[in-house]
Amino acid sequence: MAIRVSISNPAPVVIADEQLRHIDAREALLEAAFGPERFEKTSERLREGRLPADGLALVATAGERLVGTVRLWNVTLGPSRPSLLLGPLAVDGTLRAAGIGGQLMRAALGRARDEGHVSVILVGDEPYYSRFGFGAAKMDKLWMPGPLDRARFLGLELVPGALDGARGLVSPTGVEAPRWRDVELPGAWRIAA
Ligand SMILES: CC(C)(COP(=O)(O)OP(=O)(O)OC[C@H]1O[C@@H](n2cnc3c(N)ncnc32)[C@H](O)[C@@H]1OP(=O)(O)O)[C@@H](O)C(=O)NCCC(=O)NCCS
Secondary structure (H helix, E strand, O other), X not given: OOOOOOOOXXXXXXXXXXXXXXHHHXXXXXXXXXXXXXHHOHHHHHOOOEOOOOOOEEEEEEOOEEEEEEEEEEEEEOOOOEEEEEEEEEEOHHHOOOOHHHHHHHHHHHHHHXXXXXXXXXXXXXXXXHHHXXXXXXXXXXXXXXXXXXXXXXXXXXXXXXXOOOOEEEEEOOOEOOOOOOOOOOOOOXXXX
């Protein structure tokens, strides 16, 4: 017998580690949120060819449905200051403003803190990210490997003072993704973004 599911009573949202089985749905969500231009972003230069930071790729699911995603990436600020780059963060367009983005952010930042990371940077809307403590302070002497809107270049100290004196180029330090040249992969696998 078919079970009717009321859309006014959706499945609870769960935040969990991203798995290989989430890839196709995640790509579809990112395509809908950002379009193909996402691969042209300067932040993408720090993500392409790398794996996300260990334990810091999270998804939000409601039942079997993937409804949100966030990843963090290992970078260095200048030659020797380890940090994390956050992004992309996206929530299913039909479920926005229900707190899912906030849940993903708090889970990701909590994990990053627990793992001993000391700061997080991102390129995004200050009016949204400021609620999690992100701001432009101490970011002015840092550079990204491409065009940068400084008003959107934000940082968060997980440990007080972690961004004091930060200067130089932001560079990727994450584990390099395996090269899949000869391997048949499921679906629309893309390591980047
Ligand atoms: C940004 C995004 C992830 C937020 O997810 P969400 O689940 O809707 O967020 P929450 O429910 O936790 O928070 C909603 C609040 O954030 C606000 N908000 C959402 N996007 C915002 C933005 N770009 N700037 C300022 N405020 C924003 C909403 O107006 C709402 O405000 P309220 O709490 O006063 O009602 C989601 O809107 C999204 O996927 N947008 C498209 C992709 C994107 O822009 N990603 C961020 C850049 S990487």
